[in-house]
Amino acid sequence: DTGVSQNPRHKITKxxxxxxxxCDPISEHNRLYWxxxxxxxxxxxxxxxxxxxxxEKSRLLSDxxxxxxxxxxxxxxxxxxxxxxxxxMYLCASSIRGHAGKTETQYFGPGTRLLVL
Amino acid sequence: GQQLNQSPQxxxxxxxxxxxxxxxxxxxxxxxxxxxxxxxxxxxxxxALYKAGELTSNGRLTxxxxxxxxxxxxxxxxxxxxxxxxxFCAGQQLFGNEKLTFGTGTRLTIxx
Numbered sequence: 382d383t384g385v386s387q388n389p390r391h392k393i394t395k396x397x398x399x400x401x402x403x404c405d406p407i408s409e410h411n412r413l414y415w416x417x418x419x420x421x422x423x424x425x426x427x428x429x430x431x432x433x434x435x436x437e438k439s440r441l442l443s444d445x446x447x448x449x450x451x452x453x454x455x456x457x458x459x460x461x462x463x464x465x466x467x468x469x470m471y472l473c474a475s476s477i478r479g480h481a482g483k484t485e486t487q488y489f490g491p492g493t494r495l496l497v498l
Numbered sequence: 499g500q501q502l503n504q505s506p507q508x509x510x511x512x513x514x515x516x517x518x519x520x521x522x523x524x525x526x527x528x529x530x531x532x533x534x535x536x537x538x539x540x541x542x543x544x545x546a547l548y549k550a551g552e553l554t555s556n557g558r559l560t561x562x563x564x565x566x567x568x569x570x571x572x573x574x575x576x577x578x579x580x581x582x583x584x585x586f587c588a589g590q591q592l593f594g595n596e597k598l599t600f601g602t603g604t605r606l607t608i609x610x
Contacts (some may be wrong), residue, residue, distance in 0.1 A: 385540075402504050414597065423501055423539065423586050423600030437597070476596070485596055489533075489540035 385490035387473050394463055401459045402493045406475030406489045413456050414487060415448055418443065418470040423463050430456060431478060463497045500525075504587055504601030512609050517574040519585060519604040527589030530563050530570040531598070535584045545572070546587075574606075582608050 384403045390448050404415050411432050416424035427446070430440045432453040442448075445463075450456040460467055472494045476485040511517060517537055523531070529548055532597045533541035546557050546571060547563035554561055560573045587601040 387540075412596070416598075423504075423588075423602075423603050424598070425501070425600070426597040429597060461606065474540075474598075478596075481553045486543060486546060487596075487598060493537075494538070496537075 385473055385475050385488055387471075387490040388495050389486075389493055390491060391494050391496075393498065395482065395498050396465060397462055399461045400463060400495065401457055402471055402489060402495075404456045404458070404473030404475075406455070406473070407488060410475035410477045410488075411453070412476045412478050412485065412487075413450055414474040414476075415456070415458055416472040416474065418472055418492070419468075424472050427458075460495075463495075466498045468495055468497045500599055502529075502587055502599060502601040504604055506604060507602070508605040508607070509605045510609055511577055512550060513577060513579060515577055517577055517581070517606060520569060520570065520571045521587030521601045522569045523589055523599075524568070525589070525599075526567040527599075528567070528592040529590040530561070531588045531590065532559075532561050532570070532572045533586045533588060533600075533601075535586060537583075541586060577606075577608060579608055582606055 388403045414429040415427040418424040427442050430450040445461045448458045472492045473490045474487040476487045502523045531546045532544045537540045545561040548560040551565045551569050552563040558575045562571045584603045584605050586603050
């Protein structure tokens with residue numbers, strides 16, 4: 382296994398268009414996280430899944446954003462009616478949730494850089 | 499969203515010098531992590547700290563989990579050119595949503 386993969390690596394779109402990103406986690410990792418990183422800032426949490434269940438969404442995730450993980454494996458993040466403020470790096474991370482109290486380590490993918498014109 | 503306070507914001511050093519950076523929070527975390535990010539890539543985990551007061555090393559890197567659980571420190575000894583990049587601290591809670599709260603980053607540049 383080569384780690385978390387994300388596609389596409391780069392996306393340029395016009396304002397108002399819809400975009401979809403895909404994340405393939407490390408196999409057997411049951412937790413999957415999405416983060417957004419703007420220029421000069423650290424990543425900020427958007428949402429996460431345990432298996433196929435979406436357990437929390439950040440206030441950063443407006444109604445235009447939707448994430449899915451239909452079979453508990455890969456995940457997609459869709460942004461509808463993109464705005465220039467959506468331009469950022471979208472990062473995916475995965476981890477394995479073990480027994481209660483076992484600390485998990487999140488491994489990040491290379492990210493998808495979105496530019497909205 | 500919340501971001502942890504990380505300092506310094508940037509560092510310009512010569513190869514071979516030691517580096518120190520720190521991260522502070524108004525909240526308590528159960529775990530502190532340090533990541534390095536190269537341009538156009540995702541963060542890569544360097545060190546994870548699980549107990550207050552813990553001191554952990556990974557090669558030339560040493561990190562400490564503050565006893566108040568509100569801060570952490572990272573030291574890099576004898577810097578080399580491949581150390582160039584942005585270093586982020588991250589705090590993590592347990593027993594619930596283990597989302598990471600990241601610092602604002604420290605950009606390390608090595609002057610030839």
